[in-house]
Amino acid sequence: MVGRVVLLMLACWLGVAAADRSPTTLSGRVTDVLGQPIAGARIYVLSRSGSREETRTNKQGRYSVGLSTRGAHGVVVAIDKAHTYRTVLIEPARATTLDIEVELDMAGGEVIRIVDKQPPVPAVKPKPRQDPRKSLPYSDEAVERDAWAKAWLLLDVDRSGVVQRLKLLKAPGFGLDRIAIEEGFKLRFDPARDAAGQAMATYVVWSMEWPSWGWLVQGNGTAVRRPANSHDLHAHGHVIRSGVSGHDRVMTEDVPIGGNWSRPVATAFQGALDRVPCAGSGPLNLDLRNRAYRDCSGYSKDSVEALPWITRDTIDTAVAALGKGVELAPPGPPPSRVPVTISGAVSGGLLVALVGSYVQYDKYSQRTTDYARRPTIDRETYEETRAGRDRWGKLTIGLTAAVITSGAFTMFLWQRDAPARSFSVQPTASGAAVTFGGDF
Known part of the structure; x- marks a missing residue:
C-alpha cells in the first residue's frame, strides 16, 4: 500500500x-x-x-x-x-x-495609433565587446586630402548583440563611406536587458571619427609613441531604448566604453584630440570648411526616419548611391558661405571707401594749398604741415588696403580648398532627447 x-x-x-x-x-x-x-x-x-x-x-x-x-x-x-x-x-x-x-476600414476613417509616452528604460545598457579605438583603414582619398572625417550611424542591435541593419545618418565622405558601413556591421554588443534580466533589442547611435592623416603622423605635440598603424578611430555610442509598439525609441546616454590601450597613452591621445579646434569655431565662422580642423558636426534628426535601412546585402547599392552624389534623404542646408560673402562685400566696400577718402583728401589738400597762397598765412610752415599729413594719410590708407586685400585673398583660398562631401548635414546639439517615429 x-x-x-x-x-x-x-x-x-x-x-x-x-x-x-x-x-x-x-x-x-x-x-x-x-x-x-x-x-x-x-x-x-x-x-x-x-x-x-x-x-x-x-x-x-x-x-x-x-x-x-x-x-x-x-x-x-x-x-x-x-x-x-x-x-x-x-x-x-x-x-x-x-x-x-x-475591423478594416478600407474606405478611410479614423485610425488610432497607440504609442507609449514613456518607453521602458533598459535596466542594463548595451556595451561594445571590442575597443572602440581599434585601428581602422583609411581611404587613399582621405590620406591624400589630409581630411578630418566623421560618420554617424544608427545601429539596429538584436537581442544577441549583433547589428542586423543600420542607417548612415551622416556619411564621412572622402572614400570612407564603405569603411564606415562595413565596420558598423562588425560591431558586437553585450545586449541590453530589461528589469527581468531578459535581453532586448535596441537601437544605438554610433559615431566614428577619423583624424586627419597629417595630424596623426605629426603627433601634434603628443609625447607618446603611437602604434605602428596610426589609423586610429575615436568612437562612442548612445543607447536608444525601445517603445511599446516597437517603433519609438528615445536617446538616453553614452555607452560606457573600455579599451586595451594603456591609460597614459589613451589619455594623452584624447587630450591632444580635444585640443584641436572644431571647424567653424573661428571668428565669423570663416574656418567652417577648414580641412585641418576637427569635424564636430552631428546629424540631422529630422531626416532619420526618411533614411533607408542598409543591410549586409545592400552595402554596394548604398555606397554606389553615395558615390554618385545621390543623397539618401532630404539634404540639410549646405555649409554656410554667408560669412565669406559678407566679408568679401565688407572688404570691397572698405576699399571703395578708402579710395574715395583718398580722392577727397587729395582735393582737400589742394584746396587748402590755394588758401595758403594768401599773404596772411605762413606758406612755408603750412606746406610742411600739409605734406606731413598727406604722407601719413597715404601710408595709413595703403596699409589698410593691403590688410583687407590679404584677408580677402586668404578667404578665397580657404573656399577654393574646401573639401567636397558626399553627404552634408547640419550640426545639432548632442545629448538631447529625441524620439524617432515611424516603422523602423
Whole structure:
C-alpha cells in the first residue's frame, strides 16, 4: 500500500515537473469581421517589464509566439497604418490562445495609433565587446586630402548583440563611406536587458571619427609613441531604448566604453584630440570648411526616419548611391558661405571707401594749398604741415588696403580648398532627447 502511494506521488511530481518544462506560448488567429484570415499582419507582444516579441501571421492568419515572461501582456496587431490593441494574461508553462477580429476600414476613417509616452528604460545598457579605438583603414582619398572625417550611424542591435541593419545618418565622405558601413556591421554588443534580466533589442547611435592623416603622423605635440598603424578611430555610442509598439525609441546616454590601450597613452591621445579646434569655431565662422580642423558636426534628426535601412546585402547599392552624389534623404542646408560673402562685400566696400577718402583728401589738400597762397598765412610752415599729413594719410590708407586685400585673398583660398562631401548635414546639439517615429 505504501509503495502504491509513493508511486502515485512520484507520478504526480513527474507530471508537475513535465508541466513546468512545457513552453510558454501565445498563439491565435487574426481575421476580419467576415471571418476571412488576414495574412502578413504584424503581431507585437509586449510585457510590463519592457521586453517585446514580434511575428507575422501566415496565409491562414495564424501566429504563434514563444514567451519567457508571465502575467499581463499587451498585444498589438498592426495592419498597414491601423493598429488594434488587446490585453492577455500569460500563465507560465502553458499555451495561451488569443483570436483577434480586426475591423478594416478600407474606405478611410479614423485610425488610432497607440504609442507609449514613456518607453521602458533598459535596466542594463548595451556595451561594445571590442575597443572602440581599434585601428581602422583609411581611404587613399582621405590620406591624400589630409581630411578630418566623421560618420554617424544608427545601429539596429538584436537581442544577441549583433547589428542586423543600420542607417548612415551622416556619411564621412572622402572614400570612407564603405569603411564606415562595413565596420558598423562588425560591431558586437553585450545586449541590453530589461528589469527581468531578459535581453532586448535596441537601437544605438554610433559615431566614428577619423583624424586627419597629417595630424596623426605629426603627433601634434603628443609625447607618446603611437602604434605602428596610426589609423586610429575615436568612437562612442548612445543607447536608444525601445517603445511599446516597437517603433519609438528615445536617446538616453553614452555607452560606457573600455579599451586595451594603456591609460597614459589613451589619455594623452584624447587630450591632444580635444585640443584641436572644431571647424567653424573661428571668428565669423570663416574656418567652417577648414580641412585641418576637427569635424564636430552631428546629424540631422529630422531626416532619420526618411533614411533607408542598409543591410549586409545592400552595402554596394548604398555606397554606389553615395558615390554618385545621390543623397539618401532630404539634404540639410549646405555649409554656410554667408560669412565669406559678407566679408568679401565688407572688404570691397572698405576699399571703395578708402579710395574715395583718398580722392577727397587729395582735393582737400589742394584746396587748402590755394588758401595758403594768401599773404596772411605762413606758406612755408603750412606746406610742411600739409605734406606731413598727406604722407601719413597715404601710408595709413595703403596699409589698410593691403590688410583687407590679404584677408580677402586668404578667404578665397580657404573656399577654393574646401573639401567636397558626399553627404552634408547640419550640426545639432548632442545629448538631447529625441524620439524617432515611424516603422523602423
